[in-house]
Amino acid sequence: MPADTPPARPGRAGEARLRLATAAGDLAAWLSRLAGKGSGASIRGQILTRLAPDALAQLLAGRRVLAVSGTNGKTTTTHLLAAAVRQDLGEAAVVTNADGANLRYGIASALSQDRRAPVAVLETDERVVSDMIALGRPEVLVFLNFSRDQLDRHHEIKALGRAWRLALEKAGEQGPVIVANACDPLVVWSSATAARVVWVETDTAWKADAALCPACGSVLVQQRADSRDRWDCPGCELTQPEAGYRVNGSEIQLPDGRLVTPELKVPGRFNISNAACALAAAVQFGVPADIALAGMATVSAPAGRFATADIGGARARLLLAKNPAGWAEALPLAASDPVVLAIDSVAADGKDVSWLWDVDYEQLQGRHVVATGPRALDLAVRLGYAEVEHTIVPDLAAAVAGHPGTVDVIATYTPFQKLLKMGGLR
Incomplete structure (x- = not known):
């Protein structure tokens, strides 16, 4: 055949x-x-x-x-x-x-x-x-x-x-x-x-x-x-x-x-x-x-990648990054100040977040980062070592809301799906 x-x-x-x-x-x-x-x-x-x-x-x-x-x-x-x-x-x-x-x-x-x-x-x-x-x-x-x-x-x-x-x-x-x-x-x-x-x-x-x-x-x-x-x-x-x-x-x-x-x-x-x-x-x-x-x-x-949505009164551009390779490509695309980074560690994301230490977050120096999601504290430790100014807002909706202009949001899989739902995209 x-x-x-x-x-x-x-x-x-x-x-x-x-x-x-x-x-x-x-x-x-x-x-x-x-x-x-x-x-x-x-x-x-x-x-x-x-x-x-x-x-x-x-x-x-x-x-x-x-x-x-x-x-x-x-x-x-x-x-x-x-x-x-x-x-x-x-x-x-x-x-x-x-x-x-x-x-x-x-x-x-x-x-x-x-x-x-x-x-x-x-x-x-x-x-x-x-x-x-x-x-x-x-x-x-x-x-x-x-x-x-x-x-x-x-x-x-x-x-x-x-x-x-x-x-x-x-x-x-x-x-x-x-x-x-x-x-x-x-x-x-x-x-x-x-x-x-x-x-x-x-x-x-x-x-x-x-x-x-x-x-x-x-x-x-x-x-x-x-x-x-x-x-x-x-x-x-x-x-x-x-x-x-x-x-x-x-x-x-x-x-x-x-x-x-x-x-x-x-x-x-x-x-x-x-x-x-x-x-x-x-x-x-x-x-x-x-x-x-x-x-x-x-x-x-x-599937919502690179989409722009209204979330909590803010205009957010959504980028998905699942692993160090994905973050290496996504971070240079983030042009806003502040930028929101969302991290979770359930099954769809992978429970081990040690990969955070392989990501070059140093390139965000000079901008403000809002760390959010269930593993925001882990991300905050990494950002601290990268000497990146940041705040921790564990609630995803609160972290995205209230920013002027269009804010870039880079998220792992689970918060990304939540953002799509919050923005009416799924």
């Missing part, structure tokens, strides 16, 4: 079971919204997959699948890729998990809401990649990056990379085309067993999670070539591959040498890299580059 042949749809009995499970999930979602507990997408997926254990495979069947995974940037990249495909095939052709629910039940929930769309563009949690390869047979799978995240849960990121390698090796020639970040050694190692890889040379600031070779453990070296740093392992053959797509400042160089400028509404140089990966995936899928770029230009606030 060709790699791009979708799995067969379920039989009559399986379809009946899936319909009943979907109805039960929809009812649970409606009750969740009625109770003011949120959109209901999560509970829908949990009920659906509990009553129909094969729901994910059934809902993927018959579709062409593109998937995006990695530690940082997968929500934005998924939105960019979905917009690119929609621009070519039309709005009704694509179903996606736009809210960022990327575990099995979140993906199933999104798919259950549109059974007719022939194309699924899916944000996929790193732990679900192996299932996606086996069940969804994606045509294209984007690997963005690996970084320490939720240290109590993903403390050993090489184990995730090893799972990806094994899944790709098992898929063999039937596996997806991988669009991979050539600048991340663990991504390169994880992609090594794929039948085909399209490499993208990105431009990212964070390199602290890529010090050792994932193949042999040697200390990687950085070599300067053509005004760019390239990594190489002195202990084995692993080295940065030559890339067909390259990020050059605000431009993306295509495999044919042409330079294009993505007109993005989302800020930050890291989003140029996300756009380069989305563009490579879209072109691989068959979308002309110019059409893909036009689609990506319509994306403004993916």
